[in-house]
Amino acid sequence: MLVPVLAIGGLGVVAVMGVVAAFVITGWIGQPVPVLGFEQTFDQPIDFPHTVHASLKQLDRVAADGQTMEGLGLDCTFCHRTVTTQANAGVPPVGFCATCHQVIGAEDNVQLTILRDAADIVGDDGAEPVNWQRVHRLPDHVRFVHEPHIRYLTANPSEVKNTTDGVTEGPSGVCSTCHGNVAAMQQVEQVESLKMGQCVDCHRDNGAPTDCAACHY
Numbered sequence: 038m039l040v041p042v043l044a045i046g047g048l049g050v051v052a053v054m055g056v057v058a059a060f061v062i063t064g065w066i067g068q069p070v071p072v073l074g075f076e077q078t079f080d081q082p083i084d085f086p087h088t089v090h091a092s093l094k095q096l097d098r099v100a101a102d103g104q105t106m107e108g109l110g111l112d113c114t115f116c117h118r119t120v121t122t123q124a125n126a127g128v129p130p131v132g133f134c135a136t137c138h139q140v141i142g143a144e145d146n147v148q149l150t151i152l153r154d155a156a157d158i159v160g161d162d163g164a165e166p167v168n169w170q171r172v173h174r175l176p177d178h179v180r181f182v183h184e185p186h187i188r189y190l191t192a193n194p195s196e197v198k199n200t201t202d203g204v205t206e207g208p209s210g211v212c213s214t215c216h217g218n219v220a221a222m223q224q225v226e227q228v229e230s231l232k233m234g235q236c237v238d239c240h241r242d243n244g245a246p247t248d249c250a251a252c253h254y
């Protein structure tokens with residue numbers, strides 16, 4: 038009788054230790070370690086909702102005037118400006134956000150107050166950059182460039198995986214292949230593994246290079 042109980046108890050301890058160890062490692066090296074799968078999100082300095090800005094649909098929320106809100110439907114490239122030309126997609130500086138939020142959005146909105154303070158519209162401690170936490174990050178020995186992927190997928194919409202609110206065309210329609218439907222995310226999370234197997238499979242299927250040096254320094 039005692040043996041199976043001990044065995045189960047032992048397993049429980051191992052599982053708990055595993056989770057604790059993963060959290061310690063996460064805190065220690067400051068990198069996302071997949072704890073319960075790879076869907077990990079972070080608390081951002083400002084709760085930035087992709088839904089409100091990028092969705093092409095009705096949102097699950099009500100505006101100040103009592104009407105159901107619709108997403109603004111901004112192109113991904115409106116904010117991630119270098120994604121079609123460079124390695125990095127880029128995240129806009131807070132001054133860019135302020136071009137709208139100097140006037141748009143309630144004065145007492147807590148998140149927008151953090152934004153306006155960072156942009157020095159309110160407060161008197163000067164402008165300061167927002168330290169967005171990275172959600173997707175490959176190890177340092179891997180090379181990734183956005184530009185050829187956006188170019189290829191835009192020219193070959195049939196290779197696009199997932200969709201951006203139903204759209205699979207144009208630069209903003211192809212991001213879903215590796216990032217899922219960000220337009221529907223209140224908070225960005227990683228939904229594709231983006232492990233070497235996924236990269237290499239797609240490269241093989243689409244005539245892209247599969248030699249080690251293509252992706253490794």
Ligand code: HEC
Nearest residue numbers: 083084085086089129133134137141142143146148149152
């Ligand atoms: C093209 C104009 C525009 C730009 C640029 C823009 N926003 Fe917004 N944002 C809006 C609108 C419109 C709303 C909805 C306002 C409302 O709820 O009344 C909004 C809402 C928000 C909210 C409040 C969400 C909530 O739940 O109440 C936050 C936070 C926010 N934006 C952050 C940002 C950040 C950070 C940036 C820059 C990366 C940015 N915005 C750029 C137009 C913009």
Ligand code: HEC
Nearest residue numbers: 085090091111112113116169171172173212216219220225
């Ligand atoms: C109004 C500006 C704005 C628009 C439009 C926008 N984004 Fe973003 N995006 C941001 C900001 C700010 C962050 C950093 C904060 C965060 O992670 O939520 C971000 C983060 C991300 C990330 C996570 C980056 C990381 O750290 O790994 C991805 C992926 C992303 N956006 C994809 C998209 C896609 C796809 C679209 C179009 C469907 C889009 N974004 C539209 C401003 C924008």
Ligand code: HEC
Nearest residue numbers: 113117120125126127128173174175181186208212214215
């Ligand atoms: C072929 C897969 C793939 C596609 C397609 C793709 N991304 Fe990414 N994205 C990645 C990977 C992998 C990373 C992490 C790169 C790293 O750590 O070096 C990343 C990182 C990011 C980041 C954070 C770092 C940065 O580059 O600024 C943003 C923002 C982002 N992507 C936005 C987008 C947007 C917007 C699109 C569509 C226009 C898009 N991505 C299309 C794979 C992809």
Ligand code: HEC
Nearest residue numbers: 180181182185186189214231235236239240243245251252
């Ligand atoms: C949707 C399929 C797909 C996925 C997923 C994908 N790639 Fe690619 N990748 C391509 C294609 C197609 C090209 C060649 C585009 C062109 O130049 O016509 C390419 C080109 C590249 C290049 C440039 C190679 C060169 O020397 O020209 C690098 C680097 C790269 N990919 C790395 C990665 C990494 C790392 C991942 C995984 C995180 C990844 N790719 C995921 C399809 C993909």
Ligand code: HEC
Nearest residue numbers: 175176179231232233234236237240246247248249251252
């Ligand atoms: C299309 C892009 C791509 C190609 C080609 C590629 N790799 Fe990778 N490799 C990756 C990515 C992305 C990672 C990091 C994610 C992961 O661990 O799977 C990685 C990780 C690795 C790792 C570390 C694994 C770990 O567990 O930490 C090794 C070792 C490696 N690659 C060796 C190779 C060798 C050898 C080749 C040539 C035969 C090669 N790779 C070709 C994309 C690629």
